[in-house]
Amino acid sequence: MRQLSDTTWVLEGPCNIGFIVNDDEVTLIDSGNDKEAGRKISKILKEKNWELKNIINTHSNADHIGGNNYLQNMTNCNIYTSEIEDAFIQYPELEKAFLWGGFEINELRNKFFYAKKSKVTNILRVNEEFQNDLEIISLKGHFLNMIGIITKDNDVFLADSVFGENIIDKYGLPFIYDVKEFISTLKKIEKLNARYYIPSHGQITDNIKPLVIKNIEVVEKAKQQIKKIISSRKTFETILKEYCDINRIVLNGGQYALVGSTIRSMLTYLADGNEIEYIFDTNQMLWKTITV
Template sequence: MELKKITENTYYIPGPTNLGLFVEDKKVILIDSGNDEWVGRKIFRLLEEREWELSKIINTHSNADHIGGNAYLQKKTNCDILATALESVFIDEPSLEPFLLWGASPFKALRNKFLQAQPSRVTHIIGEEGIISGTPLQAFPLEGHFIQMIGVKTPDEVLFLADSLFSTETISKYGLTVKSDIEKSLNTYSLLEKLSARLFIPSHTAPTKDISDLIRVNRENVEQINRKILYYCSEPVSRERLIQLLINDYQITLSSVQFVLTHITVSAHLSYLYDKQLIKPKFEEGKMLWTGNDKIDL
């Protein structure tokens, strides 16, 4: 685990989930805590070596790969944990994440560390926008991926983007990236276009000074999936069948975890297209089928 200095007070730790540190007078505010207890232990040791004290963790959102180190770090340091109201519910009760993804009590294959972290205790609920109380950091609403995700900007102009933007490589590998709300994702891209920073740090790809290409690629991906679904809805089609068609299009290797992640994203697109009055459900022979208004070409 390597600590990279960006500015006077801001650092980041590259990894499967990039983590941020804002350090003032040897007191550390950590932005997200990584995949699991192992990452938590590594962070703890890294701070100990420098005689830094962990005062707060700000979680951008509650997905297991962003809060996995919380429980260990809070047990060792009694640090505060800050999150938005809706995300805090999932941090306090991480079993809700696989529950939400499956839509009922999840079967065992979904109750693993990729979807369900150890519980930790959120000590402060924070707003989605503006100065994060008790810190010099600023929050930005980046909804669309999970329920109430935020970005965090340090006073020295480093902006941590959470999972609002995925890399071109991730998009070409998986085709679909997790979305819970398409309208909000598109609004987030528009907001991101207006934000400035010295450096942007997405959680799952390399830091960059310019996010315009990433925004374009992510927006095009959302639009492409909308078009594909509209095309498939030329004939009445079930959600399960749509998932199958997209899984085949993007050559995604299916597993229980991959299924629920694809399922939530396809569901988000269906809600979006329904609200735009482009598709509607009909009920036939015990099936819920989605159908579009017109014949659409890809």
């Protein structure tokens, strides 16, 4: 546990978890991977003599809501999140259906894609204050309606709007739902002027600029790679294969769904920017870069 101020703590791990503490009452920011994360949080609460009142979920991905079910059963705590994300949290089968684009293959039926369900008790709206000391900001892009939280000490929980250097170096392009929003959120973060920046996956930092640049660069690199791949007409499957070959990504069912979804979003982004186009040829959807 790292203490950032008299009210803000972060349990650092594969998914950083925030503890906002007021009079021994805790508002959690995300709940970690799974039941194990829930147990770990619950142990900390006991040791510190804190009472869990609320969980704020920044978005509905399983690695951010995995502890919800366990903690809500134990403490009957409130769960807050934004609209749309609330649907995925309450009906987690939407997550695997969304990622697969149909009824999911067996490889997606596990805790990485399918968290246990929990009850969202309240909806948070952007630019509203939460209990007079937390400000809710929109961080769309990585997922449909992701939010971030600014504390009264001006520390900002960034969820998955920006990824740590080690994550980008290891995995390359992160999961992105809406590329245009992802980039405009990164530009927004850069202007925040916070004291500490807390990405969910990455180190806490007081200077977010290098990380913002790195995240924008990885998107730009993928964009150029994709455009090069489709200098001649190709199907999505071929684009995905060639993209993975170039970047030494080895696909399995789960990676196919995650990387595949991001590549599809990249294709939409490039098509919306009139940089690429698709045609249907003998029932094949073929993508190609527009040359001027």
